[in-house]
Amino acid sequence: MTAITAWPGRAENWLDDRGKGAWIAAMVLGFIFFWPVGLALLAYMIWGKGMFGKNCSNRKSHHRAAWKMHAPSGNSAFDSYKAETLKRLEEEQEAFAEFLRRLREAKDKSEFDQFMDDRARRRSEEAREVEPAG
Structure with missing residues (x-):
């Protein structure tokens, strides 16, 4: 296609x-x-x-499907497995969200440090240009 x-x-x-x-x-x-x-x-x-x-x-059907996901099936072994799996997936989702937050913070810090380095370099170059040749 x-x-x-x-x-x-x-x-x-x-x-x-x-x-x-x-x-x-x-x-x-x-x-x-x-x-x-x-x-x-x-x-x-x-x-x-x-x-x-x-x-x-x-x-509405989406909300009903989400509710049914947490509803008991009648099979206790399956319900236990489903609860453990959902808990594990929620923990993995939280850990991944935390990873993404730390990654964004590291990227932001890196970009800020680069900006500050460029700024300091420009200022030192400007200072050298302003000084009289001696």
């Missing part, structure tokens, strides 16, 4: 990630700039995505 043929799918995913408001905004902008685009988006939203039907509660 080439970049030219892949952009509609990427655009659809981008709009889906932002919800109904993004689709509606895209449709309104389509009507403003070139009305056939707005009309095509409206038709796609109504018939292609079922956006205004009963099955469009994507965010």
Whole structure:
């Protein structure tokens, strides 16, 4: 699949990630700039995505799925394994977030040190230029 043929799918995913408001905004902008685009988006939203039907509660189903992830399954061995795995993953996520924070701090310190070194070097060069040749 080439970049030219892949952009509609990427655009659809981008709009889906932002919800109904993004689709509606895209449709309104389509009507403003070139009305056939707005009309095509409206038709796609109504018939292609079922956006205004009963099955469009994507965010609600996502929240329900997240809740079900923590709900007991009835199998105590599996529930125990799931709880341990989720705890381990949360700890790994926290450790990774801490690693990223330390990495950003180190990068910031490195960039600041480089800035200060460059500044000191420029000042010393300027001082040498100002001194009379003797």
